[in-house]
């Protein structure tokens with residue numbers, strides 16, 4: 001069982017308590033190297049932990065998720081702190097609302113969970129740029145995750161704000177943080193810069209003191225560059241890996257002390273355009289039981305995955321550029337919607353063989369809701385709102401500038417130029433050196449010509465008269481969160497070439513789409529005056545009300561192609577119905593207004609609007625399907641749940 005709960009008091013009282021509470025200095029969490037175990041307050045202790053990322057769950061749902069983790073038999077929760085989530089601009093910090101880290105620590109304490117905290121600065125996590133802020137790339141030569149002075153200056157500045165916030169929450173100070181990770185799988189990174197790792201370890205010691213247990217985590221191939229003297233070495237691996245071999249390798253770095261798997265994979269991530277990932281219950285439970293039999297401490301990654309709302313997904317590059325999907329369900333024991341799964345009960349059964357499980361039932365699945373189909377109406381074409389989307393007007397430059405150079409971190413930017421000569425035959429438009437990062441929607445005088453895509457589609461053909469307007473809308477699909485090239489600049493990285501001519505004299509419009517959706521679209525007058533452009537990315541919307549309390553639901557977008565969704569101004573995330581495997585977007589009940597109040601949903605469709613612009617809200621997710629046709633789920637008479645999909649007009 002986890003130790004007595006630290007005082008669940010407002011964090012401002014905690015520092016005071018560390019002075020007053022005599023027991024604060026008797027609290028300890030240490031490595032007992034003589035007996036290969038942890039000691040908590042002097043007693044043998046093993047943690048069975050799960051990962052939950054507060055930044056992927058609305059704050060109002062934190063307590064629910066943490067309770068379910070505790071009731072599953074866990075005694076600790078592990079989570080990252082994404083630097084870019086809290087420092088949106090250099091020196092500007094945000095710890096409010098769903099970014100209130102102290103509130104999350106307090107919720108974990110209330111749920112009787114100890115905390116294993118991983119502040120980075122790099123966190124990977126399939127999160128945008130692995131948690132590093134994009135504004136670091138405003139210095140294009142910066143060498144991320146190294147002892148580059150520019151990088152270390154930014155890291156020091158950030159940690160001098162963050163780490164003092166953690167100090168009162170350290171276990172020996174009366175809080176619930178028992179250990180803190182330095183960097184993340186550093187051994188998998190090309191740099192292998194021990195000066196950098198020593199700098200981080202020194203900074204953590206200076207700001208957190210010498211009692212907190214600091215550790216590293218690496219895959220077996222990364223231990224050489226990822227481990228550091230003075231930091232406790234741990235590994236990560238999944239159910240298909242050879243536990244015996246990996247723990248034997250770990251013993252070369254930690255001959256004594258408890259064995260620790262800091263990321264035991266209960267599932268896996270999804271990429272747009274790839275198959276949905278799952279891990280079998282039998283394999284996951286067997287691996288956990290084998291580790292617990294060895295006396296190892298284990299953190300299950302993920303125990304609850306949550307959602308990449310907004311533009312927060314990261315990406316990988318394995319030949320193709322692979323953006324992570326909006327859903328971070330991860331086939332985890334607690335589903336994206338917060339529901340206990342059969343995998344959870346199976347894991348709970350394993351844990352019960354080794355330690356006490358809290359009495360009482362798991363909370364039931366949350367109420368779910370179906371609604372629709374609803375028909376959306378045209379609000380207007382993206383490019384007809386430029387005056388609102390880019391109120392300060394365009395940035396002018398001979399050559400195109402990156403998102404980072406114009407200080408636009410996420411979303412969309414319009415690049416505009418004018419043809420200097422008539423192109424009377426279909427002529428190739430391309431961008432050298434795979435320079436479209438990441439997708440480009442090309443228009444001539446407002447008429448959609450097609451898409452260019454990083455690594456995949458490098459050219460299209462167009463015609464136009466001298467003076468015609470060439471618009472290229474660039475979409476940032478999320479910066480690489482893993483791999484060697486973490487300086488993932490976005491936008492047009494090279495001047496596009498039309499035929500033999502490199503196009504110059506560019507206007508860049510950084511588009512504040514979220515502000516437009518949040519503040520302008522309630523005004524009906526916009527609709528008629530901004531619907532005149534002939535085609536291109538388009539806003540559609542509708543309003544709807546929910547009788548009664550409603551419930552969690554899953555937005556289904558049959559026939560739509562790719563775009564972004566907002567509900568009541570909240571950026572729900574990306575959809576890419578054409579690619580899959582995700583076909584629905586999770587809509588947490590707290591985002592919706594109930595009892596007849598009006599809700600609004602807005603789509604920005606980037607490619608093709610279906611002949612019947614409809615959406616539905618289903619009572620279950622579809623995460624493993626690529627539908628090239630248009631389906632509508634109708635309520636089946638008996639069960640009030642979707643029957644088999646009925647195919648509508650072909651799409």
Ligand SMILES: CCCC/N=C1\SC[C@@H]2[C@H](O)[C@H](O)[C@@H](O)CN12
Nearest residue numbers: 123124125126184185263269482
């Ligand atoms: C071969 C895998 C190397 C990349 N590491 C991964 S993929 C899923 C997880 C998360 O990204 C996690 O943040 C990483 O620490 C480890 N890991």
